[in-house]
Amino acid sequence: MSAHLRLFLVTVIAGAAVAGCSSGGAGKDPAVARATATPDASTEAGRDIECTQREAHVLTTFAPAANDLVVGSISWPGLLGWASTDPAAPDGNHKIGAVVKAGKVVTVSVADGTAGLSYGQGWGYSPAPAVTFHACADADTAFIGGFHVPERRCVPLVITEDGMPPARITVSFFAGAC
Template sequence: MRSRTAVRAVVSAVAGCALAAGCTASHDNTTEPTRTTALPQTQTPTPTPTPTPLPADFGTEDSRIVRCVEAEAHVSPVTAGPPNPQDVTVGPLTWKGLKDRARSDREGFGTKQSDGWHYKIGVEITAGASATVSVAPQARGKAGLAYGQQWDYTAAQEVAFHACPKARTGYIGGFVVADPTGRSCLPLDIRTGEAPPRRITVSLGAGTCPD
């Protein structure tokens, strides 16, 4: 028969295991720690964002293409309406009320930004037509064409406009004048199809401009 001292030792060992989190009883009444295996933690690497290139369909920053797509700010169909003597129309292109800008107060239709004065003047183009507008060589660097949502309406020297196939289309945008005064007699060359370019002069707050 076991002595009382031995029995007490076994009871104490069992009780100690019951209270300890990392202990199990063995068959020989001795105790050993519970062995646990830590699961490896897998970390998913954070992907490096890749800049999305601008589609070739929108041309380049300085010679851009404005088309009838969801990525371009446009309105279609647009009702042509009756002719207005204050409009400027060349071939399929029309700037509504552009002649009014010759004597308009700059603050009334423009805002001054770091690169010059920006004048918001939309353009309309006949259904299915296309035309290219270029700043004349003598005015390059002094003014620009602020059309093209994909280019954030920064100033370009040339813009090719393409209407929606079956509807008259209006494009948001305007002109940029680098002169601190914000006033310009801006010469533009407009090409339609195979015809020779037509030169016009747009007055932006500059009064009457020479032809």
């Protein structure tokens, strides 16, 4: 399956999952309770994205392709191709699912504050400086969301997961080679 077709399918499935998920209330889900208590992403250090019914996610298979950005147990389908394309979203909100291997916990943070991570249904997908993804225990998990990058730029990310040293990478968002 081509990378473009995979990206299209992930986007379609993600949209369907978001449309079918509830976004209200601060029931028993701790992520939603935190979101209700601190909805302003500018005041938070980061957020936990859990594998719960209240969080928009899709169970999938972790099978990276050539144009995917893969760091440890997390990948973004087709993200490496964004370096040489035009931004699809003039408002700076670029949708792309993050896929995390089954049972893994991965934290992604923007090292210099030039962008935001727009994951977390309970937060209305508002940008945050850091996100910790908690994959479902029994399946690879694609989390719905994306990046908020207001202009073409190279964005430094720090990715951490248990048992591995932090990975520091730079990702081009429509800015050519970084």
